Amino acid sequence: MGTINEYLSLNDFGDIVFKKKKVVISDTVERRVHESFDFLKEFSGNKVIYGVNTGFGPMAQYRIKDEHQLQLQYNLIRSHSSGTGKPLSPVNVKSAILARLNTLSLGNSGVHPSLIHLMKELINRDITPLIFEHGGVGASGDLVQLAHLALVLIGEGEVFYKGERKATKEVFEIENLQPIQVEIREGLALMNGTSVMTGIGIVNVHNSEKLLDWSIKCSCAINEIVQAYDDHLSAELNNTKRHFGQQQVAQRMRDNLTDSKLVRKREEHLYTGENSEDIFKEKVQEYYSLRCVPQILGPVLDTVKNVAAVLENEINSANDNPIVDVKTQQVYHGGNFHGDYISLEMDKLKLVITKLTMLAERQLNYLLNSKLNEILPPFVNLGVLGFNFGMQGVQFTATSTTAENQMLSNSMYVHSIPNNNDNQDIVSMGTNAAVITGKVIENAFEVLAIEMITIVQAIDALDYKDRISSVTREMYDQVRAIIPVFKEDQVMYPFIQKVKEHLMAESI
Numbered sequence: 352m353g354t355i356n357e358y359l360s361l362n363d364f365g366d367i368v369f370k371k372k373k374v375v376i377s378d379t380v381e382r383r384v385h386e387s388f389d390f391l392k393e394f395s396g397n398k399v400i401y402g403v404n405t406g407f408g409p410m411a412q413y414r415i416k417d418e419h420q421l422q423l424q425y426n427l428i429r430s431h432s433s434g435t436g437k438p439l440s441p442v443n444v445k446s447a448i449l450a451r452l453n454t455l456s457l458g459n460s461g462v463h464p465s466l467i468h469l470m471k472e473l474i475n476r477d478i479t480p481l482i483f484e485h486g487g488v489g490a491s492g493d494l495v496q497l498a499h500l501a502l503v504l505i506g507e508g509e510v511f512y513k514g515e516r517k518a519t520k521e522v523f524e525i526e527n528l529q530p531i532q533v534e535i536r537e538g539l540a541l542m543n544g545t546s547v548m549t550g551i552g553i554v555n556v557h558n559s560e561k562l563l564d565w566s567i568k569c570s571c572a573i574n575e576i577v578q579a580y581d582d583h584l585s586a587e588l589n590n591t592k593r594h595f596g597q598q599q600v601a602q603r604m605r606d607n608l609t610d611s612k613l614v615r616k617r618e619e620h621l622y623t624g625e626n627s628e629d630i631f632k633e634k635v636q637e638y639y640s641l642r643c644v645p646q647i648l649g650p651v652l653d654t655v656k657n658v659a660a661v662l663e664n665e666i667n668s669a670n671d672n673p674i675v676d677v678k679t680q681q682v683y684h685g686g687n688f689h690g691d692y693i694s695l696e697m698d699k700l701k702l703v704i705t706k707l708t709m710l711a712e713r714q715l716n717y718l719l720n721s722k723l724n725e726i727l728p729p730f731v732n733l734g735v736l737g738f739n740f741g742m743q744g745v746q747f748t749a750t751s752t753t754a755e756n757q758m759l760s761n762s763m764y765v766h767s768i769p770n771n772n773d774n775q776d777i778v779s780m781g782t783n784a785a786v787i788t789g790k791v792i793e794n795a796f797e798v799l800a801i802e803m804i805t806i807v808q809a810i811d812a813l814d815y816k817d818r819i820s821s822v823t824r825e826m827y828d829q830v831r832a833i834i835p836v837f838k839e840d841q842v843m844y845p846f847i848q849k850v851k852e853h854l855m856a857e858s859i
Contacts, residue, residue, distance in 0.1 A: 355380050355467075359453045361663045365557060367474065368446045374471045376456070383458035384467060390677045391461030392535055401673055401684055402539035408491070409772040424538030428505060431498035431542065434483030439496075439551070441479040441511060443789070447493075447550030448474055448500065450666045451541065458677060459669035460540040466531050469504055476526055478503075479511040480519075482547070488770060489690035489781030492670065493547035496782060501541040506530030543671035545690045551785035552662050552693055552700075558792045558855065559655045559704055563648065565799050565854055566707050567603050570644040572806045572823045573714050574604075574637075575613040576813065577724060582617050583642045584608070596656075597649030604644065611820035638723070640713040647710050651703040658696040665693060690781030694764045697784035701791040705756040708795040712753040715802045718809050719746055731808045734838040742805050745843050749801045752794045759791050800850040803830055811836045829853060 353367040356377040366372045395403045404420055406413040407427060415423050439447070452470040455462050473480065480503040486495030502508035503519045507530075512522045523530065531537060574581075582588060589601035608614050636642055673684040719742055721729045732741025763784035769776040807830045810816050816827060833853060834846040 355453060355456050355471075358667055361553065361556075361659055361666075364446075364449060364453075364553060364663075364666065367449055368442060368553070369557060373475045374449070374452070376467060376471055380456045380458075380467070381464055384456060384462065384464045386677050387458040387461050387675050388463050388534070390680070391675050391682070394680070394682060395535065398682075400536075400682055402543075403536050407539070409774040420535075421533050424533040424536065425505065427538040427542065428498055428501040429507070431494055432502045432508060434486035434495045434499055436483050436485035438511075439482045439484060439547075439786075441477075443551045443554050444479045444482055444500075445474055445477075445550075446554050447482070447496070447547040448480070450550040450553070451497065451500065451544060451546035453666050454544055454546060454668065454670055455540060457667075457669050459674050460671055461535055461675040461682075462537050462540045463531070463534040466504065466537055466541070469528065469531055472526075472528055473503070477512075478522060478526070481509040481511065481516065484786050487547065487782030488768070488775065488778040489545070489548055489694055489783070490688070490775045490778030491672075491771070492542060492544040492688035492690065493782050494542050496547040497542040497544060501538055504531050504537075504541065505533070540671050543688045545665060545670045545688060545693055545781065548690050548693045548697070548781040548785040549662055549665045551782075551789060552658070552697055553666070555697070555700060555785065555788050555792055556655060556659045556662060558789075558796075559651075559658075559700060561854065562704060562707060562792065562795050562799065563651055563655060565803070566648060566651075566711060567600060567644070568607060568822060568826050569711065569714065569799065569802055569806060570641070570648070571604050571607045571611075572810070572819065572826065573718065574641055574644075575608070575611050575819050575823060576718070576806070576809050576815065577637060577641065577726065578613050578615055579637050579641055580617040581605075581608065581614045583637075584645065589645050592646075594649050594653065596651070596653035597645045599652055600648045601645040607822040608820050611823070612818040613815060638717060640710055640717060644710070648707065651707050654699050654703045658700050661692055661696045690779035691764070694779040694781035694784045697781065697788045698762045698764045701756075701784075701788040702760050704788070704791050704795050705753075705760040708753050708756045708791075708798050711795070711798045711802045712749050715746065715749055715798075715805055718802075718805050719743070727809055727812055731805055731812055733808060733812055733836070734840070739838065739840050742801075742808065745801045745804070745847065748847070749798045752797050756791050756794050759787055759794075763787060796851045796854050797847065800847050800854060803854070804834060804846065804850060807831055807834075808836070 352375045353372040354375045354377050404415050405411045480500050482496050482499040487493040508519050510519050510522050584601050584604045589598050670687045672688050673682045675682055717723050719730050730741035730743040763780040766780055767778045807827050833849045
């Protein structure tokens, strides 16, 4: 069980989203939310509270009559359920719901407890609200995307249920669930927040950690294939740079290569004094894509770690407006819904994942270009040169996909466009940033899948499978279970897709 209590760590969050632990709401949260609701209901009786007895955004100057205040919330939800584009994936939606649930559980929103209980049921019963990619500017929160969540919670809209897209009303009847009854400001509290961009961001971090692990394994395998010297991985060299990420990547590479029979010691070959030739047959140093892996993937590791810390802060923050403070008996108006923290972190994340993709593409090119590696047939072609094509065709896909990542890495954070009658005159575009980062990450899995198929072909070309490290051998066996060694040309796209799915599904 994953209990919503005082603080939700990313590990606990991940257990619910990725490992399907059930959500449990603690008694402490129940009391806290009830106290917040009771306070706001009494406090707002004779005061002007934004979104309770006023209109929204630039229409906040208009007082809403008492008899219209609940209808106001329904109007807000329905009018802003206006997203377009592709539906968000079930895992992204589940993550977004959990992020919103945890925020509302802090007791700073004045919502009725029935709201968080119904959100809990959506997660636990795998009911996925229909939420679209396009619509949020990430300033007054993920207004449009969260409106689609709110629409489901009032029993309207559509959901995905057991693989089918159905009307919410139909699924609620099947599951014996009751829609929420809006009490004070449930519409605004649901919609005014950063939970969709944050939820997608957490999925992005989870997948980035997998990518980093696979990239390190691929880099180790290529160093084995070329029988590289191992001093560029040494603690002595890498610890002279004071960056945590670089030191960790080098350590993980050393651990992965512990039992390799292929990597070499420089002192056994070049420091013996026995080398007398004027032009050395073997490279004294490898190309950067092999030799500088700790320096290239180190910043990736550091960035993923830092992004995760920001996201953990955000899911444990009150990010709607206004903020209800039971302790001080006040309601504070401001802009905690602004998504700049998440937008910036998503831009950082997609930059480093694009660099990881570029590294994979260069390593792939090294393996495919016989003039560079000088040990493998062109395009790692195990068939008849000129008649067969080996991995030639898939390189185009890897290059094309890498180029798309480079283009997608342009910043969203600095692409603010004023809207909402200039009430929202500077916005974060955090939702777009998170969605695009997810695309960059998926692209990276495709490039790594192509690189990995090429690596196992190279291992077979050199008959190295009994000399590679146990970590590389495990990776080799996993890929070979999907695509057996081949000499004759074959249709590649099904194999690439299956390897990609394996890389995305494998736990780290």
